[in-house]
Amino acid sequence: MKQLQAEQLVSRRIAESISVKQRILGDLALLITVERVALQMAEALRAGHKVFFMGNGGSAADAQHLTAELMGRYLRDRAPLAAIALNVNTSSLTAIGNDYSFDLVFARQLQALGNSGDIAVGLSTSGNSTNVVRAMESAREKRMTTVALTGASGGRLKMAVDYCICVPSDETSHIQEAHITLGHILCEIIEDELFG
Numbered sequence: 001m002k003q004l005q006a007e008q009l010v011s012r013r014i015a016e017s018i019s020v021k022q023r024i025l026g027d028l029a030l031l032i033t034v035e036r037v038a039l040q041m042a043e044a045l046r047a048g049h050k051v052f053f054m055g056n057g058g059s060a061a062d063a064q065h066l067t068a069e070l071m072g073r074y075l076r077d078r079a080p081l082a083a084i085a086l087n088v089n090t091s092s093l094t095a096i097g098n099d100y101s102f103d104l105v106f107a108r109q110l111q112a113l114g115n116s117g118d119i120a121v122g123l124s125t126s127g128n129s130t131n132v133v134r135a136m137e138s139a140r141e142k143r144m145t146t147v148a149l150t151g152a153s154g155g156r157l158k159m160a161v162d163y164c165i166c167v168p169s170d171e172t173s174h175i176q177e178a179h180i181t182l183g184h185i186l187c188e189i190i191e192d193e194l195f196g
Contacts, residue, residue, distance in 0.1 A: 017177055023168040024178060030165065034182055037147050037163050038189035044119050044145065045070075046194060050082040052114060054106045054135055055123035058176050060087040062123050062149075066183040074187040078195040084113070086135070106135035116143035124148065125175040127155020127166075136160040149182065151175045 024030055041051055051070065053063035063085045070083035086109045087093065096105045110120060120139035122132035127150035136146045137160060148157040148164045151172075158164045167178040 016171070017174055020167065020169045020174045020178055021181065024182075027168065030168075033163055033165055034185060035189065037165065038186045039193065040145055040163075041119055041186060042190045042193035044117055045081050045190065047117060048082075049115070049117040049119065050084060050113075051119045051121060052084050052086055052110060052139075053121045053123065054086040054132060056087070056129055056131070058172070059123035059125060059129075059179070060085075062176060062179050062183065063087055063121075065180065066121075066187065069184070069187045070190070074184070074191055076191055076195060078191060081190070081194075086110070103130045103134050106131050107138040110135055110138045110142065110144070114139060114142045114144050117145075118142075119145045119147060121147045121149070122157060122161070123150075123179055124155065124157055125151045125172045125179075127151060127153060127157040127164075129157075133157055133160050149179045 045051065053067050055063040067083040067085040070081040072080065086106045092109060093105045096108050100108065114120065120135060122136055124132045127148065133156050136157065139146050146161040148154070148161045150157055150164060150166050152166055152168050152170050154164045154166045158166065165182060167175045169175050169178070
């Protein structure tokens with residue numbers, strides 16, 4: 001790729017990413033939802049409950065990332081917070097996937113580990129990942145609070161959760177970039193609420 005073309009590509013992609021974040025900034029309902037989710041998470045953690053994250057592919061990496069921010073630290077030294085990424089245990093994932101169905105790899109873990117008062121957070125750029133949708137159904141059966149981080153439409157997850165944070169984009173890369181930005185904001189509010 002010639003230098004000028006590369007520079008144009010870099011500029012275009014950064015401008016697109018900024019545009020998505022500007023649309024988030026202009027969406028008051030989305031901003032209020034993010035705040036409500038953060039406060040709900042803080043209250044659950046304060047009460048001794050857990051936050052479960054899950055996703056596939058890049059969303060699995062984001063689930064691990066946000067879990068690490070809560071278990072370790074985000075901006076301040078403080079006690080660890082009870083967060084679990086359901087996509088990291090390869091033995092459980094492959095056993096459940098092989099013996100039952102890949103659609104149930106998160107749902108069965110929530111059936112075993114989740115309790116009323118816990119929070120289940122599913123990340124899916126399309127909002128249509130069947131294993132995440134099934135997990136939210138299991139979480140609701142256990143009276144957990146359910147949250148989705150999705151793309152613009154919300155997909156099937158939008159109707160399967162208590163809170164849907166729908167990033168106003170249909171492009172996977174920009175949705176994932178925004179998920180991490182919003183996830184970091186959740187972590188900051190949680191830390192402020194619990195340790196500020």
